[in-house]
Amino acid sequence: xxxxxxxxxxxxxxxxxxxxxxxxxxxxxxxxxxxxxxxxxxxxxxxxxxxxxxxxxxxxxxxxxxxxxxxxxxxxxxxxxxxxxxxxxxxxxxxxxxxxxxxxxxxxxxxxxxxxxxxxxxxxxxxxxxxxxxxxxxxxxxxxxxxxxxxxxxxxxxxxxxxxxxxxxxxxxxxxxxxxxxxxxxxxxxxxxxxxxxxxxxxxxxxxxxxxxxxxxxxxxxxxxxxxxxxxxxxxxxxxxxxxxxxxxxxxxxxxxxxxxxxxxxxxxxxxxxxxxxxxxxxxxxxxxxxxxxxxxxxxxxxxxxxxxxxxxxxx
Amino acid sequence: xxxxxxxxxxxxxxxxxxxxxxxxxxxxxxxxxxxxxxxxxxxxxxxxxxxxxxxxxxxxxxxxxxxxxxxxxxxxxxxxxxxxxxxxxxxxxxxxxxxxxxxxxxxxxxxxxxxxxxxxxxxxxxxxxxxxxxxxxxxxxxxxxxxxxxxxxxxxxxxxxxxxxxxxxxxxxxxxxxxxxxxxxxxxxxxxxxxxxxxxxxxxxxxxxxxxxxxxxxxxxxxxxxxxxxxxxxxxxxxxxxxxxxxxxxxxxxxxxxxxxxxxxxxxxxxxxxxxxxxxxxxxxxxxxxxxxxxxxxxxxxxxxxxxxxxxxxxx
Numbered sequence: 067x068x069x070x071x072x073x074x075x076x077x078x079x080x081x082x083x084x085x086x087x088x089x090x091x092x093x094x095x096x097x098x099x100x101x102x103x104x105x106x107x108x109x110x111x112x113x114x115x116x117x118x119x120x121x122x123x124x125x126x127x128x129x130x131x132x133x134x135x136x137x138x139x140x141x142x143x144x145x146x147x148x149x150x151x152x153x154x155x156x157x158x159x160x161x162x163x164x165x166x167x168x169x170x171x172x173x174x175x176x177x178x179x180x181x182x183x184x185x186x187x188x189x190x191x192x193x194x195x196x197x198x199x200x201x202x203x204x205x206x207x208x209x210x211x212x213x214x215x216x217x218x219x220x221x222x223x224x225x226x227x228x229x230x231x232x233x234x235x236x237x238x239x240x241x242x243x244x245x246x247x248x249x250x251x252x253x254x255x256x257x258x259x260x261x262x263x264x265x266x267x268x269x270x271x272x273x274x275x276x277x278x279x280x281x282x283x284x285x286x287x288x289x290x291x292x293x294x295x296x297x298x299x300x301x302x303x304x305x306x307x308x309x310x311x312x313x314x315x316x317x318x319x320x321x322x323x324x325x326x327x328x329x330x331x332x333x334x335x336x337x338x339x340x341x342x343x344x345x346x347x348x349x350x351x352x353x354x355x356x357x358x359x360x361x362x363x364x365x366x367x368x369x370x371x372x373x374x375x376x377x378x379x380x381x382x
Numbered sequence: 383x384x385x386x387x388x389x390x391x392x393x394x395x396x397x398x399x400x401x402x403x404x405x406x407x408x409x410x411x412x413x414x415x416x417x418x419x420x421x422x423x424x425x426x427x428x429x430x431x432x433x434x435x436x437x438x439x440x441x442x443x444x445x446x447x448x449x450x451x452x453x454x455x456x457x458x459x460x461x462x463x464x465x466x467x468x469x470x471x472x473x474x475x476x477x478x479x480x481x482x483x484x485x486x487x488x489x490x491x492x493x494x495x496x497x498x499x500x501x502x503x504x505x506x507x508x509x510x511x512x513x514x515x516x517x518x519x520x521x522x523x524x525x526x527x528x529x530x531x532x533x534x535x536x537x538x539x540x541x542x543x544x545x546x547x548x549x550x551x552x553x554x555x556x557x558x559x560x561x562x563x564x565x566x567x568x569x570x571x572x573x574x575x576x577x578x579x580x581x582x583x584x585x586x587x588x589x590x591x592x593x594x595x596x597x598x599x600x601x602x603x604x605x606x607x608x609x610x611x612x613x614x615x616x617x618x619x620x621x622x623x624x625x626x627x628x629x630x631x632x633x634x635x636x637x638x639x640x641x642x643x644x645x646x647x648x649x650x651x652x653x654x655x656x657x658x659x660x661x662x663x664x665x666x667x668x669x670x671x672x673x674x675x676x677x678x679x680x681x682x683x684x685x686x687x688x689x690x691x692x693x694x695x696x697x698x
Contacts, residue, residue: 082517083517083520083521083524085520085523085524086516086517086520137479137480137483140479141476141479141480160457160523163453163456163457163479164453164457164516164519164520164523166483167453167482167483167486167516168513168516168517170483170486170487171486171509171512171513171516172513174490174505174509174512175509175513177505178502178505178506178509182502185501185502185505186494186498186501186502189490189493189494189501189505190494193487193490193491193494196487196490197484197487197491200402200480200483200484200487201398201399201402201484203480204399204401204402204480205399207401207476207480208399208401
């Protein structure tokens with residue numbers, strides 16, 4: 067079984083100019099779930115592929131994902147990532163921009179180690195994936211300035227920003243292993259639905275997660291007025307008066323943090339917002355599992371189903 | 383003859399989210415010399431290649447080049463590019479970062495239109511080129527903080543930041559057209575030497591260019607204390623006293639702009655700095671032309687030689 071963490075550690079960043087490559091090494095060494103490379107490997111194993119054939123793409127996906135985090139942290143002015151100072155805080159904005167750019171190029175360099183006969187299509191899939199993520203990030207930034215974001219728009223945004231990466235990770239693995247077009251389509255769809263469930267669970271955990279295991283204080287999304295699945299679904303369901311109260315609450319900077327989180331949670335409680343979100347998570351997870359059940363059944367299939375369950379019910 | 387400007391205009395950026403793609407269209411519509419795609423086409427024609435086979439790579443190189451300008455302008459806090467406000471001024475920093483990222487991905491998307499049998503190697507060459515440019519930009523930023531930059535280090539920096547792009551543009555064109563490994567090596571070298579001449583000429587024009595045709599006021603490099611070929615070569619040649627005077631002058635913020643430029647130019651005059659730079663430009667141009675003379679002689683060869691002369695003697 068290929069150890070993704072080990073493969074990532076073996077990437078060599080001791081290169082000049084050190085100022086360019088050290089932040090890349092730093093970013094990749096902060097851990098994380100390594101979900102995307104795992105999915106690429108499972109997508110390949112599901113169709114009998116060899117890990118070594120898909121590993122360059124698996125690593126490219128992880129490096130790409132970490133590149134997006136690096137640049138997103140600059141754009142969001144986030145100070146902490148996985149318990150450590152972000153690159154633009156530890157170094158500076160220019161370093162974060164340029165090392166991020168190089169990290170994106172490094173992802174394409176890793177990708178170019180795919181066997182020549184598979185490379186053209188993998189490159190095209192990877193480009194589509196990368197485009198989706200930038201588009202999703204753009205919508206996410208635009209939503210911050212808008213008051214009228216619908217749940218459909220939100221789902222489309224997280225589909226682009228989070229889910230296509232999971233879908234393409236699975237598809238790229240499957241394609242390299244020789245899956246048919248229809249099988250590739252199916253596994254892509256399963257990944258996308260899994261990703262949407264994953265992101266809604268993320269929104270849920272921000273409020274109801276256990277701060278000890280979640281790794282950060284809960285309620286952060288409420289405090290910064292982020293348009294999450296929870297908030298949009300509550301807004302959608304609330305009567306006019308409650309909607310007005312919720313809106314005022316979210317934009318009110320004079321209430322203390324704890325009090326604000328408590329009051330918003332009370333409204334969520336009245337509106338069954340948590341249950342709504344859980345219903346959505348279950349629905350997207352079920353869709354993903356239905357699709358997976360049409361694909362080959364082997365050890366990799368079991369691992370994927372387990373992963374789907376873990377993602378949908380995870381506490382961190 | 384393929385019209386590069388027309389091909390660039392035909393790229394369609396009317397896509398949602400508009401906030402992501404409009405800055406890309408804006409950046410590409412500001413013109414520029416389109417030198418890199420021209421070189422890719424000439425590299426191909428030199429070996430009897432068809433324009434249409436190399437066009438996707440030619441466009442990818444131009445989009446990539448403009449991506450680097452976009453992000454460099456954020457890092458340098460430059461307000462104007464080609465007579466228009468830069469993207470981060472017209473929009474904001476986050477837009478410039480994210481649209482720049484997408485522009486880099488768009489370059490890879492264009493590249494992926496290369497025929498499958500040529501794509502793997504073109505992708506690897508393109509990745510090497512992109513890496514060189516990021517490394518060059520990193521050295522450039524580091525040099526700003528250093529007092530002891532040697533001419534060799536400077537030449538290495540501009541080789542990475544400017545010249546490898548010209549070298550790889552020619553090589554990618556030549557490779558797609560079927561040139562041998564040796565021919566590809568030669569044309570790459572010619573492009574790199576041409577690029578070094580081009581950058582030293584740029585440094586020269588910043589001081590001795592005609593402000594009417596150069597498009598901006600001269601002396602900008604002196605005012606911001608940029609370590610150009612001129613400054614490093616003057617520092618190198620000066621006796622201890624003159625070196626000290628020059629150093630003090632460059633870092634002195636109390637002298638008026640015009641007076642500062644005049645005094646630095648006077649020292650350059652005493653040290654024959656302009657002549658030194660011209661000698662270096664001629665030497666690199668000659669090297670490039672010598673290499674080109676070993677390659678096929680046809681219309682494209684003549685065009686390349688003319689281009690080399692124009693770059694080395696250009697006034698803008």
